[in-house]
Amino acid sequence: MLIIGELINTSRKAVKPAVEQRDAAFIQTLAKKQVEAGADYVDVNCGTMVYNEVETMEWLVNTIQEAVSAPLCIDTPRAEAIEAGLAAAKNGQPMVNSISAEKDRFVQVLPMVLKYKAKVVALCMDDNGIPGSAEERITIVRHLVKDLTDAGVPEDDIYLDPLITPISTGDKFGLDVLETVRFIRQEYPRVHAACGLSNISYGLPNRKVLNHAFMIQTMAYGMDAYIMDPLDKAMMGFVHASQALIGQDPFCMGYLKAHRNGLYE
Amino acid sequence: MLIIGELINTSRKAVKPAVEQRDAAFIQTLAKKQVEAGADYVDVNCGTMVYNEVETMEWLVNTIQEAVSAPLCIDTPRAEAIEAGLAAAKNGQPMVNSISAEKDRFVQVLPMVLKYKAKVVALCMDDNGIPGSAEERITIVRHLVKDLTDAGVPEDDIYLDPLITPISTGDKFGLDVLETVRFIRQEYPRVHAACGLSNISYGLPNRKVLNHAFMIQTMAYGMDAYIMDPLDKAMMGFVHASQALIGQDPFCMGYLKAHRNGLYE
Numbered sequence: 001m002l003i004i005g006e007l008i009n010t011s012r013k014a015v016k017p018a019v020e021q022r023d024a025a026f027i028q029t030l031a032k033k034q035v036e037a038g039a040d041y042v043d044v045n046c047g048t049m050v051y052n053e054v055e056t057m058e059w060l061v062n063t064i065q066e067a068v069s070a071p072l073c074i075d076t077p078r079a080e081a082i083e084a085g086l087a088a089a090k091n092g093q094p095m096v097n098s099i100s101a102e103k104d105r106f107v108q109v110l111p112m113v114l115k116y117k118a119k120v121v122a123l124c125m126d127d128n129g130i131p132g133s134a135e136e137r138i139t140i141v142r143h144l145v146k147d148l149t150d151a152g153v154p155e156d157d158i159y160l161d162p163l164i165t166p167i168s169t170g171d172k173f174g175l176d177v178l179e180t181v182r183f184i185r186q187e188y189p190r191v192h193a194a195c196g197l198s199n200i201s202y203g204l205p206n207r208k209v210l211n212h213a214f215m216i217q218t219m220a221y222g223m224d225a226y227i228m229d230p231l232d233k234a235m236m237g238f239v240h241a242s243q244a245l246i247g248q249d250p251f252c253m254g255y256l257k258a259h260r261n262g263l264y265e
Numbered sequence: 266m267l268i269i270g271e272l273i274n275t276s277r278k279a280v281k282p283a284v285e286q287r288d289a290a291f292i293q294t295l296a297k298k299q300v301e302a303g304a305d306y307v308d309v310n311c312g313t314m315v316y317n318e319v320e321t322m323e324w325l326v327n328t329i330q331e332a333v334s335a336p337l338c339i340d341t342p343r344a345e346a347i348e349a350g351l352a353a354a355k356n357g358q359p360m361v362n363s364i365s366a367e368k369d370r371f372v373q374v375l376p377m378v379l380k381y382k383a384k385v386v387a388l389c390m391d392d393n394g395i396p397g398s399a400e401e402r403i404t405i406v407r408h409l410v411k412d413l414t415d416a417g418v419p420e421d422d423i424y425l426d427p428l429i430t431p432i433s434t435g436d437k438f439g440l441d442v443l444e445t446v447r448f449i450r451q452e453y454p455r456v457h458a459a460c461g462l463s464n465i466s467y468g469l470p471n472r473k474v475l476n477h478a479f480m481i482q483t484m485a486y487g488m489d490a491y492i493m494d495p496l497d498k499a500m501m502g503f504v505h506a507s508q509a510l511i512g513q514d515p516f517c518m519g520y521l522k523a524h525r526n527g528l529y530e
Contacts, residue, residue, distance in 0.1 A: 245439040
């Protein structure tokens with residue numbers, strides 16, 4: 001299981017001014033808190049800083065690495081910002097979020113994934129946009145895995161993101177994701193599946209309940225990486241409980257450790 | 266989805282003296298509360314009353330039916346108590362919990378299931394006891410479905426219970442259940458799958474977290490009946506959330522109704 005802590009994102013109200021004012025202490029505290037709470041990777045997203053994303057990315061990566069030794073996930077669609085983030089990233093194996101099957105984006109991002117031997121989140125979308133069914137997602141999954149591995153990206157470094165569409169806009173959109181994950185698990189056992197969780201509940205009340213339940217459902221189908229808020233104790237509690245329930249936690253030791261550390265209080 | 270309210274059970278501390286003293290008001294309130302909270306069936310279990318289970322079952326069934334119109338689930342392994350419960354049950358189609366592939370039990374319980382046209386919970390165990398793997402469960406599932414349908418029980422009246430073994434006693438015991446449910450769903454789409462939830466967490470802390478997560482996991486695999494506490498608001502909240510997420514709640518109407526009724530407050 002891989003937890004990518006999502007909180008350092010300039011689209012978040014508290015983070016934007018801190019980044020604009022280059023408040024290193026704020027950012028470093030947020031990075032530390034996420035790692036202490038169980039994040040394996042720290043996501044870095046400054047996509048809202050349209051006019052100086054590259055410089056901001058560089059500052060963020062350097063600032064975060066002064067505080068934590070966890071590797072970083074460089075989260076942006078823009079090639080220049082990916083390059084700047086990866087060039088500065090020194091903590092372990094970096095991750096890129098994201099590549100996709102869109103032709104231009106694939107061609108632009110692939111060389112950097114290879115150059116920096118990065119893990120990569122691959123979005124299940126192509127130049128036709130976000131797929132409307134599990135079948136369309138599966139077609140794109142096949143293309144992405146073939147094209148990435150043909151280019152030399154190891155299967156273990158690929159994190160396929162099925163792309164989540166809100167269930168408020170279609171009853172079957174949750175099932176589409178589950179079916180896609182089941183296909184990935186069966187067809188490509190060494191390739192990973194990753195997603196963010198909040199989209200699923202967009203437009204509905206009690207979003208956390210839906211996000212928690214969807215994490216539990218997708219993990220039971222084989223999703224093994226989440227871009228999420230590791231400070232959400234209930235969510236992390238369900239992560240550990242789910243792993244114990246699906247046989248990924250020998251003797252429930254991870255679950256019991258989380259309990260002793262007060263996660264369920 | 267079928268919710269069987271489990272609270273009227275003489276093994277529960279509060280219920281035992283109420284039943285012994287024939288406190289009809291207590292039992293009727295407990296039945297009403299469960300139905301109001303969403304129970305489709307009211308479970309009746311007085312298995313601890315070893316010396317007068319038959320008479321107690323009769324009293325309970327009559328007492329509950331004075332208060333609610335929901336059908337009852339006659340929950341006992343003892344043939345005489347099943348017969349007494351079914352004979353008294355007048356609310357809709359009754360349910361028997363349970364038959365199994367144990368030879369004597371199958372032969373004893375089957376005639377009553379047929380006579381009263383009851384739904385029946387069929388435990389995935391035979392004379393060798395509770396199975397130690399998904400494969401063994403699946404073998405018993407095949408036998409049970411064949412023998413029950415050959416005898417004339419409609420597929421839609423069969424609720425296969427894979428039997429849950431605590432994950433504290435084996436890492437793979439949760440997965441075994443998920444695999445069994447997946448098999449049932451694929452092989453017998455009109456047959457149902459049912460279970461109680463509390464066994465899964467036996468011996469571990471924060472049992473509710475595990476029970477909630479295991480309900481969400483099993484439902485995502487196709488479990489469609491639970492013997493559970495419908496007064497557990499968090500559990501019922503996750504039931505509605507799960508249904509919406511797996512495409513069983515058109516336009517999220519059930520989920521939104523539960524929200525409006527204050528389930529998530």
